[in-house]
Amino acid sequence: MQANLIICDESEGTVDLLREGLAGCEEVTVLRLKPDQLLRVEGLDAFYISVTGAERWGAQPIPHKAQILRTELDDEGKRYPSYVVAGGLFNLEDSSDPSFQLKVIMNTVLEAVDHFNVDNHDAIKKIGFWTQWLGIERMDAREAGEIIKSVYEAHYLFDES
Amino acid sequence: MRFRLGATSSGPGTKGFWGSAEEAATFSQKMFKTFPGEGPYTITSTEVSNSFMRSAQYANEPGIGQTIYVRPPPGPVKVFNFSPNANLKFKF
Numbered sequence: 001m002q003a004n005l006i007i008c009d010e011s012e013g014t015v016d017l018l019r020e021g022l023a024g025c026e027e028v029t030v031l032r033l034k035p036d037q038l039l040r041v042e043g044l045d046a047f048y049i050s051v052t053g054a055e056r057w058g059a060q061p062i063p064h065k066a067q068i069l070r071t072e073l074d075d076e077g078k079r080y081p082s083y084v085v086a087g088g089l090f091n092l093e094d095s096s097d098p099s100f101q102l103k104v105i106m107n108t109v110l111e112a113v114d115h116f117n118v119d120n121h122d123a124i125k126k127i128g129f130w131t132q133w134l135g136i137e138r139m140d141a142r143e144a145g146e147i148i149k150s151v152y153e154a155h156y157l158f159d160e161s
Numbered sequence: 162m163r164f165r166l167g168a169t170s171s172g173p174g175t176k177g178f179w180g181s182a183e184e185a186a187t188f189s190q191k192m193f194k195t196f197p198g199e200g201p202y203t204i205t206s207t208e209v210s211n212s213f214m215r216s217a218q219y220a221n222e223p224g225i226g227q228t229i230y231v232r233p234p235p236g237p238v239k240v241f242n243f244s245p246n247a248n249l250k251f252k253f
Contacts (some may be wrong), residue, residue: 035195052177061218061230090221101223135223
């Protein structure tokens with residue numbers, strides 16, 4: 001099952017460049033939204049955040065891995081999307097090149113979602129990302145779009161073979 | 162001294178700290194934008210012994226800095242009013 005990805009950013013310029021890089025990859029949508037608005041997108045099953053950001057849901061510091069954790073109702077009974085995908089942790093000796101980090105993050109997220117969906121009826125079909133949790137603000141947004149497209153297509157091509 | 166964001170700390174388990182208040186502030190800005198209704202995002206710090214730090218796990222979080230993950234420290238925790246450095250500027 002191919003997951004649909006939604007990537008959001010507040011800047012129109014960044015959104016345009018991401019869309020250029022992702023041209024032809026219809027399963028990945030780029031929206032001009034604030035990150036808190038992303039969490040309210042209809043049908044969003046999960047959202048991505050760093051390991052430290054997902055501490056409250058029990059994320060563990062495991063480099064080069066993404067973890068899928070169930071969210072809980074907050075004090076006011078509101079709920080975020082049902083799952084949080086926590087990842088984006090690197091060893092100190094790893095390259096700090098944002099392109100390398102983006103590839104690793106996207107690969108680990110897609111792998112984690114695949115494994116999760118095999119074992120769960122409550123499949124994750126739509127995942128939201130804010131550009132700043134992916135480090136896209138530190139790189140050319142068109143290149144970031146191309147990397148996401150390349151990782152996405154390579155992942156599902158390999159998955160189907 | 163290590164710094165972390167107080168509002169993200171709930172329950173037992175490993176806690177992430179940063180080596181500087183500036184890195185903790187960068188993280189707080191991202192958290193504030195993602196979960197604006199969940200503040201206040203105070204920054205806390207703690208001092209622990211070198212022996213305690215030997216059990217810590219060091220990692221790099223893109224765009225923020227070096228993160229140090231430890232079990233909840235046993236020592237006293239100092240809570241700052243958002244930033245210990247009055248010269249830090251925040252843009253939201």
